[in-house]
Amino acid sequence: MLSNRTDAELFEQLRSGNISALGIFYERYGEVVYRVALRMLGNTQEAEDLTQEIFLYISKKGNYDESRGSMLVFLVTMTRSRAIDRHRQKSSYRKRILKWFNNSPSQEYGGLMDKVALKEVSHKVRNAIARLPMQHQRVLEMAYFDGLSQSEIAEKLNMPLGTVKTYKRKGLLKLRELLQELVN
Structure with missing residues (x-):
């Protein structure tokens, strides 16, 4: 039964094409990822988008290495990093708009x-x-x-x-x- 497997075993199942493993990862860690995203982004829609993005990433091309830490730490770190990237993108966009308005x-x-x-x-x-x-x-x-x-x-x-x-x-x-x- 997949739900009894370790995160590393589940990840190997996911890599070999067993999409059910993704569902188990989501059951285990979806709420934590969403809450971290919500806390950092302050917007439910953006938190939902980021949560979806994180789980799609691990299902397609994620590179989890159990020797570097737990799956929870891996997902929380990735969520935090991507939330920071989104803040930077918004800030950069705002700066470009202000610069354009100031230079027009x-x-x-x-x-x-x-x-x-x-x-x-x-x-x-x-x-x-x-x-x-x-x-x-x-x-x-x-x-x-x-x-x-x-x-x-x-x-x-x-x-x-x-x-x-x-x-x-x-x-x-x-x-x-x-x-x-x-x-x-």
């Missing part, structure tokens, strides 16, 4: 040419966004104008997280294509 020409103080150029760029961006499929527009607007996470968007639009990620990625790729002259 001011409507009030810019010269006539700056105002004309800014208006022209804004017009091109609005037109490019309008050319996207409606779902892509909504996801991008919610992400970049409303500041919602992909999990929050999925919840508000009542769609799977993977679909939100796909719409966002495809929307950004299409925008890049449509605005190629501004990117270069």
